[in-house]
Structure formats: C-alpha cells, structure tokens
Amino acid sequence: MAFEFTKENLQKFEETLKRYPQKRAALLPALWLVQEQQGWVSKESMEYLAKLLDLTPAFVYETATFYTMYNLKPIGRHHIQVCNSVCCSLRGSQETVATLKKKLEIEVGESTSDGRFHLSTVECLGSCGTAPMMQINDDYYEDLNEEKIDKILEKLK
Amino acid sequence: MEMILSKNWSVKDQRKIDVAMKNGAYASLEKIFKMSPEQVTEEVKLSGLRGRGGAGFATGMKWTFVPKETTRPIYLINNLDESEPGTFKDRAIVEKDPHMMIEGMIIAAYAIKSHTAYIYIRGEYHKQWEIIEEALKEAAKKGFLGKNILGSGFDLNIYQHRGAGAYICGEETALLSSLEGGRGYPRIKPPFPAIAGAWGCPTIVNNTETLTNLPFILNNGAAAFKKFGTEKSPGTKLISASGHINRPGVYEIEMGLPIRTFLEEHLGGVWKGQKLKGVVPGGSSFAPLTAEEAYQTNLDFESCAAAETSLGSGGFYVMDETTCMVRLLQFTAKFYEHESCGQCTPCREGTGWVSQIVRRIESGHGRERDLALLNDVCKNMMNGRTICVFADALAMPVLGFLKKFGNEFEEHIKLGRCPHSVSLRGLRA
Numbered sequence: 001m002a003f004e005f006t007k008e009n010l011q012k013f014e015e016t017l018k019r020y021p022q023k024r025a026a027l028l029p030a031l032w033l034v035q036e037q038q039g040w041v042s043k044e045s046m047e048y049l050a051k052l053l054d055l056t057p058a059f060v061y062e063t064a065t066f067y068t069m070y071n072l073k074p075i076g077r078h079h080i081q082v083c084n085s086v087c088c089s090l091r092g093s094q095e096t097v098a099t100l101k102k103k104l105e106i107e108v109g110e111s112t113s114d115g116r117f118h119l120s121t122v123e124c125l126g127s128c129g130t131a132p133m134m135q136i137n138d139d140y141y142e143d144l145n146e147e148k149i150d151k152i153l154e155k156l157k
Numbered sequence: 158m159e160m161i162l163s164k165n166w167s168v169k170d171q172r173k174i175d176v177a178m179k180n181g182a183y184a185s186l187e188k189i190f191k192m193s194p195e196q197v198t199e200e201v202k203l204s205g206l207r208g209r210g211g212a213g214f215a216t217g218m219k220w221t222f223v224p225k226e227t228t229r230p231i232y233l234i235n236n237l238d239e240s241e242p243g244t245f246k247d248r249a250i251v252e253k254d255p256h257m258m259i260e261g262m263i264i265a266a267y268a269i270k271s272h273t274a275y276i277y278i279r280g281e282y283h284k285q286w287e288i289i290e291e292a293l294k295e296a297a298k299k300g301f302l303g304k305n306i307l308g309s310g311f312d313l314n315i316y317q318h319r320g321a322g323a324y325i326c327g328e329e330t331a332l333l334s335s336l337e338g339g340r341g342y343p344r345i346k347p348p349f350p351a352i353a354g355a356w357g358c359p360t361i362v363n364n365t366e367t368l369t370n371l372p373f374i375l376n377n378g379a380a381a382f383k384k385f386g387t388e389k390s391p392g393t394k395l396i397s398a399s400g401h402i403n404r405p406g407v408y409e410i411e412m413g414l415p416i417r418t419f420l421e422e423h424l425g426g427v428w429k430g431q432k433l434k435g436v437v438p439g440g441s442s443f444a445p446l447t448a449e450e451a452y453q454t455n456l457d458f459e460s461c462a463a464a465e466t467s468l469g470s471g472g473f474y475v476m477d478e479t480t481c482m483v484r485l486l487q488f489t490a491k492f493y494e495h496e497s498c499g500q501c502t503p504c505r506e507g508t509g510w511v512s513q514i515v516r517r518i519e520s521g522h523g524r525e526r527d528l529a530l531l532n533d534v535c536k537n538m539m540n541g542r543t544i545c546v547f548a549d550a551l552a553m554p555v556l557g558f559l560k561k562f563g564n565e566f567e568e569h570i571k572l573g574r575c576p577h578s579v580s581l582r583g584l585r586a
C-alpha cells in the first residue's frame with residue numbers, strides 16, 4: 001500500500017525540518033508522524049521517508065527497528081502496554097498481566113480477533129509510584145485493580 | 158523549610174505562565190542578562206550544584222569544557238529521557254512546574270552561549286510532551302524565548318525531540334545518536350559531548366532536575382543554595398519512592414537526610430506493618446542496601462558511595478521482609494537484557510547470560526557453581542570493557558545482591574525452589 005503524508009502532516013514534517021541543522025535528524029519525528037497517520041510504520045512509508053530525507057531505505061529501516069515504540073505491523077486499536085518492570089513487580093504487575101490475559105483471552109504479544117486490543121508488557125514507564133500501571137496508546141492508567149481494569153476496557157470501543 | 162524545586166507544586170494552575178510568574182517564574186532572566194555568561198557559570202560553580210542525572214558531576218565545571226574560541230554552534234540538551242526503573246522525578250517537574258525547567262534551560266543556554274536547545278523526552282511521556290509544548294508557546298509569547306530575549310540581544314529556541322522507547326538513549330552519547338536520527342548507539346568517549354557532541358559541535362547535556370535548580374541559584378545566589386544539604390552535596394534532591402511503602406511518590410528532600418527519617422516520616426513506613434528487608438536508594442543500576450545498612454545511610458552522594466551504592470537518579474525503592482531478592486534481581490536483569498543496545502559483546506552476551514542464570518536460580522534449577530559464574534560474567538562486563546557504562550549498570554546490582562543477599566541465592570539452589578511464599582508461581586517475567 002503506497003504511503004504519502006496528508007497535506008497537514010506534510011506541513012508538520014516541513015516544520016520539524018527547520019528545527020535541526022541536518023535533515024536526517026527529522027527521522028524520528030517523521031516516523032512518529034507516520035504512525036500517527038496510519039497507526040503503524042509500513043515498509044512503503046519507510047521508503048517514502050527515505051526519499052523525503054535523502055536517506056537509504058536501509059538506514060530508515062535500521063532506525064525504525066531500533067526503537068520499540070514504532071509498530072512495524074498493524075496492531076489492535078488500543079495498544080495496552082503493562083509495565084512489568086522492577087518496581088511494578090514489587091506491587092503486583094504480574095497479576096495485572098494475568099488479569100488482562102484472562103479478560104482479553106489473548107497472550108502477551110497478540111491482538112484480539114476483533115482488532116480492538118493489543119497486549120504487550122513493557123519495561124519501566126516512569127510511573128513506579130502508582131504501580132501497577134499500564135499505558136494504552138498515549139494515556140497512562142495507574143494504581144490498577146481488577147475493578148478499574150474492567151471499567152477502562154469497557155470504555156474503549 | 159521551604160524547598161527549591163517543589164515550592165510551587167501545590168499551587169493551582171502553576172503550569173500557566175501568568176500564575177507561575179506571580180510566583181517568581183522568569184525573574185532570574187533580568188538578572189542574568191546583566192551578568193556575563195562567565196559570571197553566570199561562576200555562580201553555578203560556586204553553588205556546588207552536581208548533576209542529578211546519575212553521575213553527580215559538577216555542573217558549572219562541565220560547562221567550562223565548552224571550547225572558548227569555538228566558531229561552531231553550541232547546543233544545550235535537557236535530558237528528559239528518564240527511563241531507569243524506580244525513577245519518575247523529572248516527570249513531576251514537568252507536570253507541576255514546567256516553567257521553572259524552561260527558565261533553567263534559558264540560564265544554562267545563556268551561560269554556555271547556546272542558541273538552540275533540545276529537550277530529549279522519552280516517547281512514552283506524551284502528556285508531558287503536550288504540557289511542555291504549551292509552556293514553550295507561552296514563554297515565547299512573553300518574549301522569554303526567540304530573538305533578542307527581553308532586549309538582551311540573546312536569542313534562544315527550544316525544541317522537543319521525542320524518543321521512541323529505548324532506555325539507552327538516556328546515556329548522553331546515545332541520546333546524541335538518537336537526536337541525529339540514528340539508532341540509539343552510545344559513542345566512545347572521548348571526545349566528550351562538550352567538545353564534539355550533536356553534529357560534531359560542542360554540546361552540554363544536563364538532566365532536567367539539574368537545570369531546574371538554576372533559577373533558584375541565580376535568584377538567590379550560590380550561598381543561599383549551599384545552605385541546603387551537605388558540604389559536598391549541596392541543595393536538595395528529588396527522590397521518587399516506590400515499592401513496599403505506604404506513601405509512594407516524589408519528594409524533595411534536603412541532601413543528607415537519613416534514610417530512616419525519609420522512610421518513617423515521609424513515606425509512612427513499610428507497608429502492611431511489615432519489616433524492612435532492603436532498599437535500592439538510587440535506581441536499578443546500583444547495589445541494594447540491607448535494612449541495617451539503610452538505617453545507617455543518608456541520602457547524599459557521599460553517604461551512598463560510602464555504603465557502596467549510589468544516590469544515582471534518586472529512584473528509591475523499598476523491599477519488605479517477604480520479598481524474594483532473587484526474583485527482584487531477575488526482574489532487574491530482564492530489564493538490562495532487554496535494553497542493551499548490542500554494540501559490545503561483553504554487554505550483549507553478558508546481560509543475556511546474567512538474566513538466564515538468575516532466572517534459572519529463581520526457578521529452582523540453579524547449580525552450585527552458578528554463583529561463581531555470575532561473579533565472573535559480571536567482572537567481565539565491568540571497568541571499561543565496553544563503549545558505555547550500561548554494562549556496569551547491571552554488573553553493580555548483581556554483585557551487590559550477591560554480596561548482601563547471597564544466602565537467598567544459596568537457599569534457592571539448595572532447596573531447588575523458591576523458599577518465599579509466592580502466590581504467583583509459574584507466572585514468570
């Protein structure tokens with residue numbers, strides 16, 4: 001599937017170029033823009049960015065794959081990322097993971113069949129004081145318990 | 158005593174510039190523009206401010222490493238990557254008082270003669286990104302950013318650069334690689350960033366909390382700052398507290414506060430009426446303290462170093478008496494295994510081995526010789542065998558856990574199972 005920025009995103013992209021003395025530096029922000037536009041970063045979009053930024057597609061690919069937050073394949077609409085790192089483990093993050101697996105009937109790394117949710121476990125999200133916690137897309141949900149999780153999942157269509 | 162960084166944290170709408178200005182925000186700018194950049198640097202040197210990003214390096218001194226006669230652009234970077242397990246204090250600065258941070262950046266940029274500054278913010282901090290965007294807009298509108306700030310002739314633009322999920326990008330040279338659009342690979346030092354950093358130009362990387370201390374220092378003078386804390390660790394420190402305590406959260410404490418006081422008075426003690434087993438005072442990259450050691454240690458750089466750990470980034474977490482230390486180390490090792498950038502063999506392989514061995518011990522399949530093996534692997538990862546100190550950041554806690562809680566590891570191996578009542582057996586990391 002061919003990829004192109006929308007007019008609005010192209011403008012945003014050109015804005016970011018002005019922030020750096022070298023074009024290449026706009027690669028991370030550009031990858032973010034792609035993900036904002038289509039939910040993930042496809043091979044075609046990387047080739048497109050390579051052209052825009054005068055880079056080789058291989059370079060774009062190398063950068064994109066280094067960072068865990070760029071989705072290299074389409075995933076469920078709501079990306080649930082449960083912190084299962086050091087401090088959250090002290091406050092029951094594994095129970096949170098188990099609860100979510102049970103409720104969504106998927107394993108970590110999978111999406112629900114209706115494409116609504118994708119479940120991942122991640123390392124420290126800088127929210128250790130309000131553990132257990134998870135991030136869904138851009139939002140943090142903290143001090144979780146089963147009741148709270150039910151309410152949160154309910155709301156996300 | 159009124160503190161330095163958190164004094165306006167409970168003010169309603171402190172994020173809005175008009176409210177912040179009523180509480181003194183940006184007042185230091187009038188003052189610094191009457192001083193030379195060298196005088197500003199001198200004041201910061203006199204204050205004894207040390208970096209809050211983990212290493213505790215003297216801030217004013219670092220600034221003087223920028224070559225005097227350079228004709229190249231100079232860059233300032235605010236390191237807001239904050240990804241070390243246990244650390245969530247820079248986030249609090251942004252959420253509670255972003256203008257103090259921006260003011261601090263303006264001071265630092267003026268001192269090092271930088272006209273372009275970047276905030277490297279971790280990708281997950283999206284809300285915080287939005288707060289900063291808004292605050293930057295407000296500051297520009299008031300004339301605190303942009304061209305000819307307050308008629309001083311000094312220009313400064315600040316931009317945010319969003320990371321995308323990689324702990325290693327908090328390491329300053331990895332940060333630079335990431336800023337330049339590449340993988341977050343650390344670079345060999347020297348050259349240090351102050352000489353050849355972003356795009357080969359002189360670059361100062363400072364932690365968010367370090368920068369946020371500057372308005373107080375310039376407003377009130379170095380002497381006022383030194384009234385806080387200890388002789389060698391002046392000022393206050395933000396401590397993010399988590400784990401088995403009654404009141405987790407971010408606290409500003411005066412450097413030198415005894416851990417006992419912090420635990421009992423600020424944090425409301427160990428949760429559920431349990432006894433203390435241990436504390437990690439400065440984030441996951443450092444050795445833990447036993448309860449006994451913790452009760453004899455204070456929260457400042459020297460006292461923590463004397464106890465063979467570090468105040469680090471102030472990621473303070475507490476373990477109650479029921480905690481399985483092998484399991485905790487397993488989670489720690491998993492983090493480093495996951496986050497190694499993979500450039501150096503001792504680190505890439507070593508973090509994997511450590512993780513594997515600790516997992517084996519935790520699951521009851523440990524062997525007698527595993528403890529010696531862990532020791533060897535760690536020693537091989539440390540002391541300059543790698544490009545950056547990430548490898549040491551796993552080796553240090555492993556050696557610390559073995560030294561202080563070695564009996565728990567031996568018990569696991571002897572029993573062939575975890576002796577702690579873990580209700581979640583079978584649910585591994």
Ligand SMILES: Cc1cc2nc3c(=O)[nH]c(=O)nc-3n(C[C@H](O)[C@H](O)[C@H](O)COP(=O)(O)O)c2cc1C
Pocket residue numbers: 207208209210211212213214216236237238239240241324325326327328329330362363364365367368545546547550
């Ligand atoms: C693996 C690793 C991760 C780091 N992460 C951070 C971080 O998230 N934030 C930070 O300010 N410093 C971090 N540092 C320290 C930086 O390299 C650098 O020393 C610091 O930003 C300098 O600022 P300061 O002098 O104000 O403390 C990290 C260092 C290492 C080795």
Ligand code: SF4
Pocket residue numbers: 325342343496497498499500501502504505543544545546547548
């Ligand atoms: S020590 Fe580890 S994290 Fe640092 S450069 Fe080497 S492989 Fe990468």
Ligand code: FES
Pocket residue numbers: 083084085086087088089123124125126127128129131133242243244
């Ligand atoms: S360990 Fe989970 S947010 Fe820090």
